[in-house]
Amino acid sequence: MSEETLDLKSDLNELQDQSNELLKAAQEVVNLFIKAIKIFCIYPPDNPIPKEFRNNLFRKLTEFLDENEELKLGIDQSRLFFKDKVILKEEKKDEGVAFALYRDGIREVSFQKGLEQEELFSFLEAITSCIKSILPEDDLVTLFWEKDLPHIKFSAVDEFLTEDISDLPQPTGSKDLKELYYSEVDLEGSREREISQPSKIQVERFLRDLDLIPQRELDELKFLLEKDKSFEPLKEMFFILKEVLSADSEFSDFSETILLLEKLLDSLVGQEDFYLASEVLLLLKNLGEAESEAGQAHRTERIKEALNRAGDKERVKTLTQILNQNPRLDLFSARKYLSLLSRNTIPHLVDMLGELENFATRSMVCTVLESWGEKNIELLSKGVYDRRWYVVRNIVGVLGRIGSPLAIPYLKRTIGHEDLRVRKQTLEALSRIKGEEVNSILLSILEDPEEKLRVRAARFLGERPCQEVVDYISNLVSRKDFRDKSPEEKKVLLETLAHTGKDEAVNLFKKMILKKTWFKKEKQKETSYLALKALASVNTPSSLEALKELSSSGSRKTRQQANLLREKFSSFQKSGEGRTPEVEKEFEI
Template sequence: MIENRNALKMTSGQTAGGPGHWESPEDPIREARDVVLQLARTINTRRIHLPNNPIYQKFLGELYAKVGSYLARRGTLIFGIHRFEFLYEGEAIYNDSNQSDSLPFRLYKDGVSALAFLRGVTEEELRDFVETIHRGYEVSSAEDDVVTLLWERHFQHISYEVIDNPLEGQAVPEPPAVETLETRVASIAPATAQDLKPEEPLPRESYVLTEAEVEKLREEMAAEATRDMGYQLIDLIYEVLAVQDEMEDYPLALDIMERVIRVFVRRGRFDQAARTLKALRDLERDSARLPERHRALLAEAVERMGEAERVRELGPVLNKGLEGDTTDLEAYLRMLPRRAVDPLLDLLGEVNLRKARRVLCEALVDLIGGDIEVLVKRLDDSRWFVVRNLVYILRRTGSSSANPYLRRTLEHPHPKVRQETLRAMDAIGMARSAEFLLGLLESNDDICRTWALERLAALGDNRAAEPLWRLVRSREFRERSWNDKRAYFEALGRCAPPSMLPAVQALYEKRGWFEKPKDVEMRAGAAIALGVMGGEQAVDLLEQGCQAEETVIREACRQALEGIRRRPGSPRPEPAPVQALVDEGETI
């Protein structure tokens, strides 16, 4: 498929991704440095050009070629990320200390500590990755941090590692501090006896606070005292609830704890809401030693935390935005009782911010467990983003009982729902059924067809060979794009038994007096299939094809030969002479 063009060789003076071929240097550190330099160059170009700009498209092609060549030679490519550096196997290979433009700093400040490209990465994925990082430069809202934007994409062959508080303890330059009451008070040193006897009296305004500042200071001190008293009150009530003796005012103590949790939630203090709810949960878990009446009241109090009215109180808070880490919010949501599932699912359609919806999804995965009925009854929701999130949760549950429902969402009119459905099908094993994948080849959706072809190729199931052969020999197939043809022929090569080699060879050798471009593409596709099938006879044909007049035939034969050479135990002939493309703007 597409990745076969990554390991081609360049003639002198040609650049990767342009006409001809590119050959990576043998030094892995140099290869990795080339990749990261090209990545930074491509992202910087995108920041000043539109997506359809030829310069940007050229750089993107070069990036794809360099990443693909590295992956073909050495497997997964992993970069460590420090504040201003990319690292490869512990060695710094790229440095940019300009905070406003630095690519490593842009990733690191949002928590990305490692970045990996996996075999099979497509040019489309790299384009989406570049666009995602570009958007990370453009937005100013904390809602659209780089990690959230990457999470939205669900890349199949690009992964990353996230750490919390990446800049903690590091001397990161900060903007000039704004003077506050606290900083002014802190800057006044304690007076000593010596200080109180100056030679000349100090101006009164140098050390006296204004009335407004004094009042502000009093308010802050009172708030701090109230905060401390609030925590002490919670601890005190918890001790009362843990008393093993029968107590008449037990319901009142529980009511206070419930009210405290609701206040914390309304103020967005999810750390304290989670701490208090956990105290109730722990008490409920260890309630065997409590009086029976207390156990029943405690269980009822915990259940009430999942009531629709209380869960809805989260909506306005989440729509205001989430600053920093969302761990406390997720911890609070995961501790809610099972009855909170339906109200939380309602919130998925009411919360406007993607970061908050992501946290809701992750918490719902735990709360739902394997019971997916509560999800499937909502799959007909008219809001596409709600359906996509439901499919995401289905994927995370890993339940094979989701199969019939995923077949339904695969027909959804919105492409993002269909893409998420395909990821879910991968996760729960539907991509391992050749019959199911063959059925998808009839889809009108290019994404579905490509996905099915890639999985069929990975399966290498001989049962798929005949249906694929009938498809590529149909009259309609001849009119498809070259990229489509190439994908089908590669899948055919991976599935075809040795007995099909003569038929594929005959298609490759078939020529007419007035051969049209579509006919040439069919022959080029057959060459790709021969390269996947392999064998000495295929090698001879492909070597001859490297001298063909048609550019698309030459390129297909070279790609096929490269694939054969990389295959363990396969014939490895000397590389065929490299010829430049006829025209720099010519594509296949």
């Protein structure tokens, strides 16, 4: 191989190395850029972490620009290019930095030498706000344009800037001034002077009056400009809409405006802008009230119709699709929107519960349904007849949180539901409703085939002392099959009896403790011991007396256990702690 060929080869290799290095350097900057934006999306701007990332990026980028004058990046939906090579590929096609730029028509960004820190920060801020916000304030091209970024150039696809303007407006006049000249100008000048005099005087007077803008007017202008800085678009829009509706003296015009608002609502919901949509809904509601107060029956009815339509079956279906499709949705605003719909929407919202795919949205809808409250129990309760157990469960939950006795008939139905989860939810719901009627339902649950449910019902009953409960549980624990129940269930039932029956239960406990059987001796021992502890937990003079009696019982085991409980009890009394929760725990069975 000749020396020349070797030189050429090494030159080529050198060039290749240089190009690789440049690519690597660009990639490094871009990676930092992406990281900085991700960090910006997570942390508040005054946090030291994003600040550090931002400064690092600026340092790296300016180093790159100092050496290479420019960093020009090509953009497609999910990739960034440098010199036609992909230097960044984002995982998801419709998220991320590349997509945010691409979506707004930006196909190329070029950072140029001389870039200032503030420029870069403004650039980052604009992109971050676009990525972070579900509804960005504006498109990126506009945001960049507003920020004045002299060292960041971008090219955007704007069809209108390249399209031809066909059909230009045509001037209607002629081009010759001769006619004008001879009709306006008298060459002798005499007529001209006559005509011109008044005009001249007027101009002079005008000039004198015009003068300078005095300080007072300058201050007024400043005030006007200052006031405009606090322009509130929504407030203004509602002002206009109210005025427009009041200007619509004909019903057909009024109805047309309401129709526009309906369309607007649909479009806002379609854009997932529930914040604005709820504001429009609120406006409609307020307008409806105002029209009703003014005795405008037709107009009130028209608004009512619009409100009903906003929550009709079809629209709720659309809403369901939106809620299922977008996990980043602003659920707070969505909740506000749903809460403002008319009560006719309730059945559709109940139905919606069966279609929603994630917990957060279902929970949001339940909160909305709950807000309809006691007055709408009947409508809400239709959900308990739904064939889907999860809908029934959600509705039962809603009824429980409303806590109205009006829901009892419906809960009576669901307590017998075939699905345990519904029955559990019903139990929880019932526990929130006051009144003796609930007690008998809770007592009936003590016969449910599911032990967990029985135990939970017994616990709830412990908090609702009444004779019916004492009688029922006394009867239950006296039954022959009681000893066969699990220790947990027996314990809770006996505790509930101790708590609700107090002295009335003492004799029964004594009887249970001293009971002897020939069969299932271990089960009986277990029951006796649990009864003994329940007796101790009654904590009345008669229960203590009974405990004393038992401490000299014929059964060694009973004696020992009774003594132990008494000792514990008296040591707690001596220490002055009384029956604190800790002490109560000691007495727990």
